Amino acid sequence: MPEPVQLSLFPERASLVRIRPERNEWRFYRLEILPDLFGYTLLARHWGRIGTKGRIRLDPHLDFGAALNALAALTRRKRRRGYHERAGW
Numbered sequence: 001m002p003e004p005v006q007l008s009l010f011p012e013r014a015s016l017v018r019i020r021p022e023r024n025e026w027r028f029y030r031l032e033i034l035p036d037l038f039g040y041t042l043l044a045r046h047w048g049r050i051g052t053k054g055r056i057r058l059d060p061h062l063d064f065g066a067a068l069n070a071l072a073a074l075t076r077r078k079r080r081r082g083y084h085e086r087a088g089w
Contacts, residue, residue, distance in 0.1 A: 010068050014075045016083035017050065026050040028086070029078055033067045036060065041067040045074070 013032040018025060030046040040060045048054025061067040 010072075012068070012071070014071065015086040016075070016078050017086045018078075018081070018083045019050075020082070027083075028054065029083055031071050031074060033064065033071060034058075043067045043070050043074075 014030070016029045018027045018029075026049055028046075028048060028050050030044075032044045032046075034042045034044055036042050040062065041064050043059040043061060045057045045059065046054055059067075059070065061070060
């Protein structure tokens with residue numbers, strides 16, 4: 001019998017895509033929470049066209065909880081704009 005897997009209640013990363021071939025739109029958006037050397041927590045945002053290097057932005061947050069809240073809010077916003085979960089990241 002396989003070992004049970006505990007899923008995270010608050011995911012620390014998200015990978016979203018929005019693919020609309022009729023509009024020639026192939027976009028990705030990735031979010032990940034990372035520790036900082038100075039005691040902050042960073043929310044790394046990586047976005048762009050699928051197949052390109054894209055752009056990266058690091059947003060500092062005072063603690064892990066604030067970064068989780070920002071990740072959840074950005075994920076909700078992107079889903080409302082047509083992005084959906086990408087498997088395998």
